[in-house]
Amino acid sequence: MTATPTESPSPPLAEARAVSKRYGATVALADGRLTVRTGESHALVGRNGAGKSTLVSLLTGLQAPDSGGIRFDGAPAPALADRAAWRAKVACVYQKPTVVPDLTVAENLFLHRQPTGRGGLISWRRLRAEAAELLGHWDVRVDPGARTGDLRVEDRQMVEIARALSIGARFIVLDEPTAQLDSREIDRLFTRMRALQEAGITFLFISHHLQEVYEVCQTVTVLRDARWITTAPVAELPRAALVEAMAGEAVTATANAPRHAVPAEAPLVLDVAGLTGEGYTDVSLGVREGEVVGLAGSSGSGKIQLAETLAGLRSPRSGRASVLGRPLPFGDVAATLRAGVACVPRDRHEQGLVFGMTVGDNATLGVLDRLGRYGFVPPARKRALATALIERLGIRTEGPAQPVSGLSGGNAQKVVMARALASDPKALVLVNPTAGVDVRSKESLLARVDSAREDGTAVLVVSDELDDLRRCDRVLVLFHGRVTAAFPAGWHDHLLIAAIEGVSGAGDGAGTDAGPPSAPGPVGPVPPQNPPEGKRP
Incomplete structure (x- = not known):
């Protein structure tokens, strides 16, 4: 009697096998x-810096591992140079649209x-007809002749998806697709996603909002510290366990030290x-x-x-x-500085430093009107103030005359901080103040936050880094542009992360005097892990 061969399971549509990527010394x-x-x-989640964007760049052929x-489909990915083959496999819809806003929907498709x-000229009649047919087939209800820049965000996203599907891709990466949508638009996007799934389309869904993972995804993969942590069915992974997988057991075990x-x-x-403004509402x-508030x-x-x-x-x-x-004057940096508010901007390269100038010039740039009159600044006064700021911030430099372009990242960030402190501000706004600096520089910069508190300055720290927020007396959480929770000093990492990711019940306080948040329940162990193709972590 001949045994009936067992049918082998079909290979995964897309697979990354223990991929790695370095940029110089950065892993x-x-x-x-x-x-x-x-x-x-399939959801891909992890905190900022977990490696999600790098993994997507490898999955979409922008870089090689x-x-x-x-x-x-079980076969090696195409060569990086074969862009047509990649476009037929996978497409990514990013937060920032890749459509050309001044072209019509049909032209973008x-x-x-x-x-x-005839003669190789564009057939505009065929273009409009084929665009209408494509949009109708995938139930994308937009006018092919409409200017793409006039569409709603959700409709622009669907045009990008339809364009990818028309090329042959059946695997779509959605990178933070709900970041610019309101709740009603999100519901419509999810409805369209479910309909496309029924038609055989596969999604990799990247989001910071864990609530959405449970609404629209069947499987979730967690990255942490540039490494794969777990893959599990969404239905079998409690929300507290998902947050724990993202945060790590070591950081959730203890609370941060409370402050007076x-x-x-x-x-x-x-x-x-x-x-209310672009990106935030009724804050x-x-x-x-002398208070430090985190955002x-x-x-x-x-x-x-x-x-x-x-x-x-x-x-x-x-x-x-x-x-x-x-x-407070709005839209005028100089007037805001005169009103008593100084800032360390989010990007020292584009917003914080003038690289053609010296350390001294950059450090004193915001207070030149205090150093001299009628546009004349005595060099000795400027040099004396710059030297004092260099000593105050512990900037490792040859002196005020050294070009700022020659400094390390940590010392360059200290120059930005020095310029903010030079005006003796009443309020200090710090945006990602320790981004891209080494551990020693990070501690030095955060020590300046403590000094500002002791001097009676009101400090607002806006950061993705938990270490930056640990110095705060309170931390407010923004979700979809609104303050949704407030945490007093002494918060647990996993509770704050849960609130940031939009997990219900992570915090119930809001506003300046909100009390401690309610906990979403004990954080249990991560369910049994499901490594791809039998691999173990």
């Missing part, structure tokens, strides 16, 4: 693993591959009421003299836009803000 991905099955919506391999007629409360009678320095908060949230939370508004880089649509009772 962007040490052990990236991912197994995506046909027809599923240093080790490990990418496979599609068939960009660089327009149907032609700032006296209630301390003057209110920075007062924000009902502020109210206050920072008292946390995912990349699409609106925290950066809010900070830049308070620093004079943006103007809100409505609401007010004041410094010691005086209205």
Whole structure:
């Protein structure tokens, strides 16, 4: 009797096998693993810096892994130079649209591959007809003749998906697709995703909002510290366990040290009421003299836009803000500085430093009007102030005359901090103040936060780094542009991360005087891990 051969399971639609990627001394991905099955919506989650973007760049053929391999349908990925083959395998819809806003929907759908007629000229009739047919087939309800830049964000995303599907891709990476959508638009996007899944389309869904993972995904993979942590069915992974997998057991075991409360009678320095602008809505908060308040949230939370508004880089649509009772000028950095608010911006390369100038010039740039009159600044006065700032911040430099371009990243960031402190501000707004610096420089910069507190400065720290937020007396969490939770000093890492990721119940306080958040329950162990293709962590 002949045995009936067992049918082998079909290979994964997409797979990353222990891939790694380095950029010089920086390990962007040490052990990236991912197994995506046909027809599923697979979530890829992890905190900022976990390696998600690097893994996506490898999955979409933008870069080659240093080790490990990418496979599609069981076969090795195409060569990087074969862009047509990659486009037929996978497409990515990024936060920032890749459509050309001034072209029509039809023109974007068939960009660089327009149907032609006699003489090789574009057949506009065929272009519109084929665009309408494509949109109708995938139930994308937009006008092929509409200017793409006039579409709603969700419709632009669907146009990008339709364009990828028309090329042949059946695996779509959605990178933070809900970051710019409201709740009603998110619901419509998820409805469309489910319909496309039923038609055989597979999604890799990247989001900081864990609530959405449970709404739309069947499987989730967690990265932490550039390494694969676990892959599990969403239905079998409790939310507390998912947060624990992202945060790590070591950091969730203990709470951060509580601080002495700032006296209630301390003057209110920075007062924000009902502020609404691009990325944030109806935000109210206050920072008292000698208080450090943290502002946390995912990349699409609106925290950066809010900070830049308070620093004079943006103007809100409505609401007010004041410094010691005086209205804060919006959209004018110089006026904001005169009002008593100094800022360390998020990007020292583009916003923080003038690389053609010296250390001394950069450090004193914001206070030249105090050093001299009628535009004349005595060199000796500027040099004396720059030298004092260099000593105060511990900047390792040859002196004020050294070009700032010759400094290390940590010392360059100290120069940015020095310039902010040079004006003796009443309020200090710090945006990602320790980004891209070494451990020693990081500690030195955070020590300046403590010094500012002791000097009575009101400090607002906006950061993705938990170490930056540990120095704070309170941490407010922004989610979809609104303050949704408030944590007093002494918070547990996993509770704060849960609130940042939008897990229900992670915190119930909001506003400047909110009490401690309610816990989402004990964090249990991560369920049995499911390594791709039998591999173990």
